[in-house]
Amino acid sequence: MKLLNLLAGAAIALPLAFYPAYAQSTDPLKTLVVAVPSDAVGLEPGANKAEPVGSEVILNVFDTLVAWTAPDFTQLEGRLAESWTVSPEGTEIDFKLREGVKFHDGTDFDAEAVKFSLERTKSINTYVEATFGLISDIAVVSPTEVKITLSEPYPAFLSILAQPQAAIVSPAAVAEYGDAGFATHPVGTGPFKFNSYQADTNIVLDANPDYFRGAPKLERIIYRVIPDASTRRLELENAGVDVVQQQGQLSAIAAEDVAALQSNSDVTILEAPSQIIRQLEFNNNNPDSPVADIKVRQAITHAIDYDGLLQGVFGGTAERVYGPLTSNSWAYNPKMEELAPAYDPELAKSLLAEAGVDPASLELTLYSFQGPLWGAVATFVQANLADIGINATIAQTEFPALRALQTAGQFDVALDGRQPWYNDPDAHITIGYLSSLADTAMTFRMPEDAALDAEILEAQQTVDQDARKQLYFDIQEKIAAKVPGAYLFSPKLIVFTRANVKGLVINSAPPLNEYWGVYKE
Amino acid sequence: MASFLLRRLLALIPVLILVLVIVFSLVRLIPGDPAVTLLGPGATDQQIAALRAQMRLDEPFYLQFINYVIGLFHGDMGISLKSGAPVLSEIMVRLPATLELALSATLVAILVGIPIGVLSATRPNSLFDHFTRVFSLVGVSMPAFLLALILQLIFATYLGWLPVSGRLSPYIIMQPITGFVIIDGILTGQWDVVWSAIRYLVLPTAVLAAFLAATLGRFVRNTMLEVMSEDFIRTARAKGLSRSQVIIQHGLRNSLLPAITVIGLKFAEMLGGAILTETIFAWPGIGRFMFEAIKNRDYPVIQGTTLVFSLLFMLTSVLVDLLYGVIDPRVRKRMK
Numbered sequence: 001m002k003l004l005n006l007l008a009g010a011a012i013a014l015p016l017a018f019y020p021a022y023a024q025s026t027d028p029l030k031t032l033v034v035a036v037p038s039d040a041v042g043l044e045p046g047a048n049k050a051e052p053v054g055s056e057v058i059l060n061v062f063d064t065l066v067a068w069t070a071p072d073f074t075q076l077e078g079r080l081a082e083s084w085t086v087s088p089e090g091t092e093i094d095f096k097l098r099e100g101v102k103f104h105d106g107t108d109f110d111a112e113a114v115k116f117s118l119e120r121t122k123s124i125n126t127y128v129e130a131t132f133g134l135i136s137d138i139a140v141v142s143p144t145e146v147k148i149t150l151s152e153p154y155p156a157f158l159s160i161l162a163q164p165q166a167a168i169v170s171p172a173a174v175a176e177y178g179d180a181g182f183a184t185h186p187v188g189t190g191p192f193k194f195n196s197y198q199a200d201t202n203i204v205l206d207a208n209p210d211y212f213r214g215a216p217k218l219e220r221i222i223y224r225v226i227p228d229a230s231t232r233r234l235e236l237e238n239a240g241v242d243v244v245q246q247q248g249q250l251s252a253i254a255a256e257d258v259a260a261l262q263s264n265s266d267v268t269i270l271e272a273p274s275q276i277i278r279q280l281e282f283n284n285n286n287p288d289s290p291v292a293d294i295k296v297r298q299a300i301t302h303a304i305d306y307d308g309l310l311q312g313v314f315g316g317t318a319e320r321v322y323g324p325l326t327s328n329s330w331a332y333n334p335k336m337e338e339l340a341p342a343y344d345p346e347l348a349k350s351l352l353a354e355a356g357v358d359p360a361s362l363e364l365t366l367y368s369f370q371g372p373l374w375g376a377v378a379t380f381v382q383a384n385l386a387d388i389g390i391n392a393t394i395a396q397t398e399f400p401a402l403r404a405l406q407t408a409g410q411f412d413v414a415l416d417g418r419q420p421w422y423n424d425p426d427a428h429i430t431i432g433y434l435s436s437l438a439d440t441a442m443t444f445r446m447p448e449d450a451a452l453d454a455e456i457l458e459a460q461q462t463v464d465q466d467a468r469k470q471l472y473f474d475i476q477e478k479i480a481a482k483v484p485g486a487y488l489f490s491p492k493l494i495v496f497t498r499a500n501v502k503g504l505v506i507n508s509a510p511p512l513n514e515y516w517g518v519y520k521e
Numbered sequence: 522m523a524s525f526l527l528r529r530l531l532a533l534i535p536v537l538i539l540v541l542v543i544v545f546s547l548v549r550l551i552p553g554d555p556a557v558t559l560l561g562p563g564a565t566d567q568q569i570a571a572l573r574a575q576m577r578l579d580e581p582f583y584l585q586f587i588n589y590v591i592g593l594f595h596g597d598m599g600i601s602l603k604s605g606a607p608v609l610s611e612i613m614v615r616l617p618a619t620l621e622l623a624l625s626a627t628l629v630a631i632l633v634g635i636p637i638g639v640l641s642a643t644r645p646n647s648l649f650d651h652f653t654r655v656f657s658l659v660g661v662s663m664p665a666f667l668l669a670l671i672l673q674l675i676f677a678t679y680l681g682w683l684p685v686s687g688r689l690s691p692y693i694i695m696q697p698i699t700g701f702v703i704i705d706g707i708l709t710g711q712w713d714v715v716w717s718a719i720r721y722l723v724l725p726t727a728v729l730a731a732f733l734a735a736t737l738g739r740f741v742r743n744t745m746l747e748v749m750s751e752d753f754i755r756t757a758r759a760k761g762l763s764r765s766q767v768i769i770q771h772g773l774r775n776s777l778l779p780a781i782t783v784i785g786l787k788f789a790e791m792l793g794g795a796i797l798t799e800t801i802f803a804w805p806g807i808g809r810f811m812f813e814a815i816k817n818r819d820y821p822v823i824q825g826t827t828l829v830f831s832l833l834f835m836l837t838s839v840l841v842d843l844l845y846g847v848i849d850p851r852v853r854k855r856m857k
Contacts, residue, residue, distance in 0.1 A: 026692055033691050038813070041559070041603055049560055049572070126571035127560065180605065196694060199604075199614050200805035201687075204694050222691050226803040227813075234673055234685045241691075369562075399562065400553015400818070407566070418563060431565065441565040 029520050030219035032501065034513075035232045035241040039200050039225050044186040045167045046120055046179065049127040050421045055164040056512040057203060057223065062167030062188030065095055065114065066158055068423055070505045070514075071272075074330050076158055080109065080168055080189065090153030090463035097144045101212045103170035104193045111146040114138070116171040118148070124179060131160045153461040155468060156424035163422050163510070191216045191516040200225055217503075217519035233257060236267060236496055242520070243504070244496045245513065255315035261496055270495040273328045275509045277321050277428065278417035280304070280366075280381055281485035285438060285447045289412045290362050294483055295355035300413070301341040301486040302348040303388045304381060310489060313376045318489040323476050324428055326490050328508070331425040331472035339480050340487070348388045359389030366392045367406070368415035369399060377488065378415055406442050415488075416442055423509040425472050426460050433479055444484045452478055525856045529839045537831060544827045545586055548820055554578055555602040555818040576602050589824065598828075599821030603814075608825040612807060616829075617700030618688060619799070619806035623791035625722055626729035627784060634734035635780065638741025639773055645746060653738055660735025669728045669801040676724060683723055686803040690717045725802040729795055733787045740783055744776035751775075777848060785841035792837075793830035 040054035041047075045062065048054050065081040068074075078084070081095040101109040115138045122132040134157065137149040150157060160166060173187035186194045189212070192205035203223040209215045224241055226232045235241045261267045280300070282291045291297050310318055319327070323336035352359050366382060368374040378394045385392045392413070397405065405411055420427030431437060434456050435446040446452070452475070459471035493511045497504060503517040556572040557564075573579060580588075592599055598608035641650045677685040689695070689702055693714060698705045703722075706714035748754065749772050757767045792807070799809040807826060814822035846853040 026694075028692060031692060039604075047605065050563070051559075126575050127564075127568055129571055130565070130567060183605065196696070198697070198805070199611065200810065202691065202694075222694075224687065224691055224803070225805070226686055227809070228686075228801045228803070230670060231673070231686045231801055231803060234678060238677055238681075238685055240685050240687075398553070400557045403557060403562065404552060416562075421563065437565075440567065442562050 026220050030217075032218050032221045032243065032515060032518060032520070033241045034221060034223050034243040034245075034515075035226045035235060036223050036245075037225075037227055037229070037232070040197075040203060040223070042183060043194070043197070043203075044183050045117065045165045045169060046124045047183045048125070048165055050165075050510070052510070052512065053223070055510060057194075057205070058164040058167050058186070058188075059190075059507075059512050060192045060205060060221070060515050061186050061190045061194050062164075062169065063101075063190050064163070064167050065097075065161050067162050068507065070507075072328075073423060073508050076162065080114070084158075086155075086158075086463065088463065090155060090461065091150045093148045093150075093157070094141075095146050095148070097146065098212060099144055101189050102210060103173070103189050104187045104208060105170055105173050107170055107172045109168065109189050110143040111140040112143070113168055113171055114146045115140050116174075117168045118166065120169070120174065120179075121165055125165060128160075128165050131157070132165075153463055155463055155465075156422065156426040156460065159422040159424040159427075164512070192221055195220075211516070213516065216516050218515065221515055233261075233496075236498070237261075237264065239266070239498060242498045242501050243513070245493075245511075255313070255317045257496070258317055258494065259315060266499050268497050268499050268501070270497065270504060270506060271317075272493040272495075272506045272508060273319060273326065274419075274490055274493045274511055275326045275329060275423070275428070276417060276419045276490050276511075277324075277326060277487060278377070278415065278489050278491070279321070279485040279487045281414055281416050281444055282483075283409055283412050283414075284445045284482070284484050285435075286409055286412075286445075290357075290364065291412050293355050293357070295351045296357055296362075297483040298341065299348040299351035299355070299388065300385065300390075301483060302344045302351065303390075304341075304384045304486050304488070305343045306488065307343070309377065309380050313380055314489065314491070317494060318491045321487040321490045323487060324433065324479050325425055325472070325476060329425055329428075331469050333473040333476045335473075336476055336480065339477065345384075345387050352388065360391065362390050364390060364392040364413050365395050365411070366413050366415065367395050367397055367402060367411050369402060370396045374415055381415070381488075403442060407439055409439070409445060418442075419511070420509045427509070429472065429475060429479075430456055430460055433475075433484070446482070446484060526839070526843070529842065533832070533835050533839075536835060537828060540831045541590075541824065541828060542586075544824055545589070546582075548815075548818070548823050549582065551818065553818055555820065558816070558818050559603060589821075598825040601814075601822050602819045603817050603822070608821045611810070611822065612825055612829055614697075614700065615805055615807045615810050617697075618804060619792055619795065619808060621701055621703070621722070622725055622729060622795060622798070622804060622806060623788055625726045626791060627733065627788045629726055629730040630733035630737055630787075631784065633730065634737030635741050635773075637734075637738040638780075639745060639768065641738065641742040642745035642749060642772075643768060650742075653742070657735040657739040660731045661739075663731065665728055665732070665797045666801055668731055669724070669798060672724050672727060673801075684721055686801070688718065688721050688804060689714070690721075693717060725798050725804055728798050728802075729791055733784070736783060736787070737780060741773075741776055741780055744779055745772055748772050748775045774848065778845060781841055781844055781848070785837050785844075789834040789837040792833050793826070 036053045038053060040057055041051040042049060042054045043057050045058060048058055063079045066076045067079045069077045080098055082098050084093055084095045086093050097111060103109060118138055121128060122135060134150045134154050135148060136151040139147045141147055167188060170187040174182050177185045184197060191208055191211045193208050195204040195206045197203050205221040207216045207219050226235060232244050236244045258269060261269060282297050283289050306320055310320060322340040325332045366378055368378045375396060382392045382394055406414060418428060418432060431441055432443050433446050435448045435453055437443060438445045455471060455475055459468055459475060462468040462471060493506055495506055500521045501518060502521060503519055505514040505517060555576060556569045560568055560572060589599060601608055601611055637653050641653045644650055673685050676683040695714060698708060702718040703715055706718055754767060754771060757771050793811060794808055795806060796808040796812045799806040811826040846856050
């Protein structure tokens with residue numbers, strides 16, 4: 001009897017004792033559930049190192065000074081900045097800031113906050129050393145005007161300012177929580193406020209009703225961490241999640257899922273072109289390599305059935321790339337399409353004969369990343385090469401080992417690619433093709449060419465957009481003439497949503513979603 | 522009994538030290554370091570070097586080891602290179618989820634496996650016995666991820682009775698108190714949370730329990746058949762004990778010893794090894810955490826989780842030995 005009384009008392013008392021930690025449920029029609037493949041790393045600009053999940057959260061919790069305008073992402077628009085001017089030499093950018101904007105903690109957004117944020121990110125985020133390192137001074141001209149001075153002209157800097165790492169943080173919140181604590185209490189000006197984070201489980205954001213562009217239509221966003229791709233798909237089909245992005249472009253094949261979900265009337269498929277380029281690259285600065293002869297390289301580029309690859313492996317979920325830039329880049333040279341090699345195995349064989357090379361003598365190891373997508377592409381390329389008599393062995397390698405091989409030049413042919421993290425031709429061209437940077441990253445390892453290097457650096461620093469464009473046109477043609485690789489495909493950004501989700505904006509570089517305008521019917 | 526326990530616990534220490542040395546060295550021999558894996562394919566050497574310096578990966582090996590051991594004495598397992606949070610707190614946040622899953626899977630496996638084993642042993646070569654042999658074979662051979670997908674398709678997609686993945690309904694946001702969702706729900710008196718947690722627990726438990734239940738069924742059946750043919754069983758029947766008394770008090774009790782070893786080992790294994798189940802069901806457990814840490818080369822997390830896992834494994838083994846003493850008087854005498 002006593003025990004029963006005790007239990008009854010506990011049943012009443014305990015809930016009261018723990019009451020503050022109760023659960024909060026929300027209206028499903030105002031809640032968006034997004035499936036992500038992994039836990040976020042770095043939920044604030046100072047800690048973020050271009051990891052996709054954390055970057056997307058930052059994009060929705062914070063604002064940047066400028067951002068790319070949907071749906072084409074070729075023009076910049078002001079977010080926290082109302083307008084800006086760039087000095088003729090390109091080293092000074094003057095921003096007029098928006099007035100009346102408040103951070104989620106109620107403090108005012110002003111020029112001091114901009115200076116604080118950018119200088120803080122510059123000092124604690126090692127990832128942005130190269131770009132933020134160009135900032136030589138940030139001057140607060142007035143509470144609504146800030147001037148950024150660069151040590152050298154760098155027109156792509158505005159694209160850098162549109163990145164998640166350049167988002168503006170609340171100085172008051174940083175002072176309250178400290179640099180380390182701010183990552184678990186991020187405070188910005190964005191359409192959504194940070195609510196909670198449960199490791200490996202979820203991240204919850206609540207709507208910011210005072211957002212300067214207007215309150216979001218949603219009340220809450222819940223990011224659910226679901227590591228397995230087939231589980232994400234099942235959840236989408238069962239309405240357990242509302243949005244699934246085909247993140248992890250390196251490992252997933254969207255084609256099968258697209259085909260399966262196309263017939264599902266509860267699911268909408270959104271496609272957007274990306275600026276990702278995937279290629280078969282040659283080791284371009286090893287004179288002893290079997291691919292050192294340009295005729296051999298040309299032969300290989302003609303041996304690949306580009307359309308077959310796009311249809312057969314990707315089923316329309318990827319687009320053709322004709323050169324060092326994707327066709328949706330403002331600096332894309334339309335001539336690249338005619339200059340691009342056509343699928344012509346006979347021409348390939350005759351080129352090999354001209355070079356005096358017997359294809360059977362070429363022992364090529366085709367290196368690539370792991371995962372089913374790369375496996376499928378590698379198998380396709382291997383078959384194309386076999387058609388012209390070249391026996392290639394596929395070696396799918398774990399990423400760190402692959403990087404070590406590639407940067408040391410211990411390969412002849414490899415499947416590789418680049419996903420630019422900011423929207424500027426500089427992101428593809430400079431790091432990919434500057435011969436002086438050949439060994440410092442996974443690049444095309446271009447042979448030394450002072451003239452081309454000088455032109456690439458000039459294009460990087462030219463302020464006038466049209467002059468820049470002309471330089472990039474010329475650079476693309478010069479690069480193509482050297483045949484550094486066979487440009488294979490650019491995967492489309494594919495997002496699957498429940499049919500009742502509307503208003504989603506998919507950025508292309510970096511490929512992140514903005515949820516401010518989203519609503520459910 | 523007390524000195525036995527003390528001896529076993531002291532024996533843990535050299536084993537843990539050995540485990541630490543092995544893991545510490547092995548993990549640094551894998552090609553690629555955390556800076557490379559964290560920054561991805563687009564990073565330059567400069568970015569990687571800067572992050573490496575920030576992570577203090579350049580320090581000589583012995584210095585890293587000494588600093589780590591000193592930290593351990595202070596209860597500090599280092600800081601995760603990926604998230605920047607203390608490793609111990611990261612582990613403690615995820616351990617309850619795995620414990621919840623492992624405990625429920627073990628319980629279900631015992632409740633299903635042992636009765637099936639007993640029933641098969643008492644009806645050897647009957648239809649029921651043949652059925653359980655097939656069931657055991659399937660349960661042991663079926664890969665966890667295949668079973669998981671099949672169950673998800675049947676119970677979640679086609680029948681709609683159970684959710685696909687996760688630990689709790691996504692619309693319930695709750696601050697953890699103990700970390701055990703069911704207990705937290707009871708403590709705060711929210712029965713909808715408790716009910717939701719149970720529904721989400723069903724499928725992952727079924728997947729994990731399948732293998733153990735199948736193994737146990739087979740094991741108990743075989744052991745019991747051997748035991749039931751012993752002389753003392755005939756004596757017990759001759760004495761006039763009822764059939765069920767003979768089976769349970771004499772037959773089962775003597776067959777339990779090997780079964781307990783299996784249960785103990787598998788339970789400990791589930792604590793660190795339920796990686797596939799945790800991944801497919803998006804269960805935020807420690808197995809998945811350790812696996813991802815290995816992929817990310819997150820040294821402090823790998824070291825920390827291995828140490829914790831080894832400790833739990835060894836403690837479970839000590840517990841099993843103690844249980845032996847409880848069940849088998851012969852062992853109890855030897856322990857003294």
